[in-house]
Amino acid sequence: MIAVDTNILVYVHRQDSPWHQAAYARLSRLAEGRAPWAIPWPCLHEFLAIVTHPQIYNPPTPLDTALRQVEAWLESPGLILLAETEGYWGELRATLAGGRVAGPQVHDARIAALCNHHGVAELWTSDRDFGRFPGLKTTNPLVS
Secondary structure, eight states: OEEEOOOHHHHHHOOTTTTTTHHHHHHHHHHHHOOEEEEHHHHHHHHHHHOOOTTSSSSOOHHHHHHHHHHHTTTTTTEEEOOOOOOOOHHHHHHHHHHHHOTHHHHHHHHHHHHHHTOOOOEEEEEEGGGGGOOOOOEOOOOO
16 A cells, blocks of 8 residues: 655645646546555645645645645545554654654654554655655655
């Protein structure tokens, strides 16, 4: 199963992103396909925070538009939302220790731990920081 990180979701949504077309094409194929795919809940939260932030985008995405975007992704029949369940703490603890994480890196460790906890085979991201987490395969779907 492939999981999708926040930055890819942002590029899909924001038409002013230089990576919009590539991200949109890749996610569309994933969302319209038969295979299950995933978004970690923290990535949806972060997506909403980023695209509606007036200091990041001028103009920012109106909240109502961002909410409709999330709802469109939620309609994908193969989508699985990754959340904390029984046993997650052990995975998070190991991920934090294995990645020697501190401060803001805890957010990425949380996503990595959720992916590992749910058996994600690959995380689509353009964030190289995920390389610090052993056992999580990452792919930047925007490069050949």
